[in-house]
Amino acid sequence: MPSDTHHASFSPDPAVILRQPLLQRLAGEAAHTAASVATLSEHYTRAQRRWQPAPKAWSMNGCIEHLVLTDGAYLPRMEEAVRQAPSVAAPSPFQPSWFGRLFQSMLQPTVRFRLRAPASIRPTATLQASPLVLDQFKAQQDRMLKVLYAADAVDLNRVHLVSPLSRFVRLSIGEALWVLIGHQQRHLRQAERVALHPEFPAA
Numbered sequence: 001m002p003s004d005t006h007h008a009s010f011s012p013d014p015a016v017i018l019r020q021p022l023l024q025r026l027a028g029e030a031a032h033t034a035a036s037v038a039t040l041s042e043h044y045t046r047a048q049r050r051w052q053p054a055p056k057a058w059s060m061n062g063c064i065e066h067l068v069l070t071d072g073a074y075l076p077r078m079e080e081a082v083r084q085a086p087s088v089a090a091p092s093p094f095q096p097s098w099f100g101r102l103f104q105s106m107l108q109p110t111v112r113f114r115l116r117a118p119a120s121i122r123p124t125a126t127l128q129a130s131p132l133v134l135d136q137f138k139a140q141q142d143r144m145l146k147v148l149y150a151a152d153a154v155d156l157n158r159v160h161l162v163s164p165l166s167r168f169v170r171l172s173i174g175e176a177l178w179v180l181i182g183h184q185q186r187h188l189r190q191a192e193r194v195a196l197h198p199e200f201p202a203a
Contacts, residue, residue, distance in 0.1 A: 001111070004173060013034075016149065018149070018152050019091070019152055020091060020094065020151075020152055020156060021093075021094070022094040022156065022174060022177075022178065023148055023149075023151060023152050023156075023177070024128040026148060026177055026178065026181045027145065027148055027149075029182075029184075029185065030144055030145055030181050030184070031145070033141070033184045033185060033188055034137075034138060036188055036192075037064060037134060037137055037138065037141075037188065038134070038138065040060055040064070040191065040192075041134050041136065043202070044060065044195070044203070045203050047201065048060070048195075048200070048201055048203065049061045049133075049134075050176055051066060051194070051200065051201055053145060053194060053199070053200075054122070056096055057165050058123060058190065058191075058194075059194060060191040060195070061123070061133045061134075062193050063123075063187045063188070063189075063190045063191035063194070064133050064134060064137050064187070064191060065123040065133050065136075065186055066117060066121060066122065066123050067134045067137055067140075067183070067184055067187055067188075068133060068137050068140060069120070069121040069122075069123070070117075070121045070180070070183065070188040071140045071141075071143075071144060071180060071184075072140060073120070073121065073164040073165060074161075074163070074176060074180060075140060075143050075144065075147065076164075077161040078147050078160070078173060078176055078177075079143070079147055079150075080161075081159050081160065081161040082147055082150045082154060082159065082173060085152075085154040085155075085158075085159040085173070086154070087154060088153070088154060088155050091154065091155045091156060092155060092157060093179075093192065094156045094157065094174045095157055096172070096174070096175050096178065097172070097175070099169075100171060100172065100175035100178070100179070103169070103175070103179055104172070104178055104179045104182060107179055107182060107183040107186060108182045108183075108186065114128050118165055120165065121165065129191045144177075144180070144181070147177070148177055148182045151173050151174070151177065154173065156172060156173055156174030156177075157172050157174060159172060159173040159174075160173070161173065161176060191197050
């Protein structure tokens with residue numbers, strides 16, 4: 001089946017071992033998500049990835065475009081927060097706040113709550129038809145991994161950022177990584193479920 005061309009992914013220095021357990025786990029999850037998204041390109045045609053189960057339902061591309069829009073909004077703030085944070089010799093264990101735990105529970109891979117995405121991160125018909133969606137996700141996932149590795153030098157609990165989607169939401173850098181990488185898995189699963197629809201088109 002036809003596949004799109006992707007650039008080489010971010011490969012961390014194998015000599016660099018993450019110190020913080022949360023980041024060790026999230027690095028593996030982020031790498032797995034990137035590989036799974038690449039698999040969509042290898043296994044499905046562009047027409048299949050654009051297909052929507054219903055007029056207002058998201059296609060495979062739509063699910064990934066939602067991640068591109070969401071992560072693209074957060075990444076500049078995460079990069080800046082880590083860049084300005086002081087390095088610490090012995091970071092304290094990750095301790096999410098009550099709000100961080102609530103936020104993560106709302107967006108975790110296992111769907112417990114169905115939430116309507118804000119308009120600014122909702123895919124449009126034009127975006128869902130774009131052949132560049134998977135490449136955009138891959139480029140941003142490289143940035144996400146770079147932030148994750150850079151964050152290993154800082155205290156995950158003391159470095160904060162304000163959500164680009166709501167000025168009332170303030171997260172630590174540890175919470176932001178935890179929530180966003182879990183959110184990626186949520187919508188990757190949604191994209192994979194599209195192929196199980198009884199009317200999903202043949203290649």
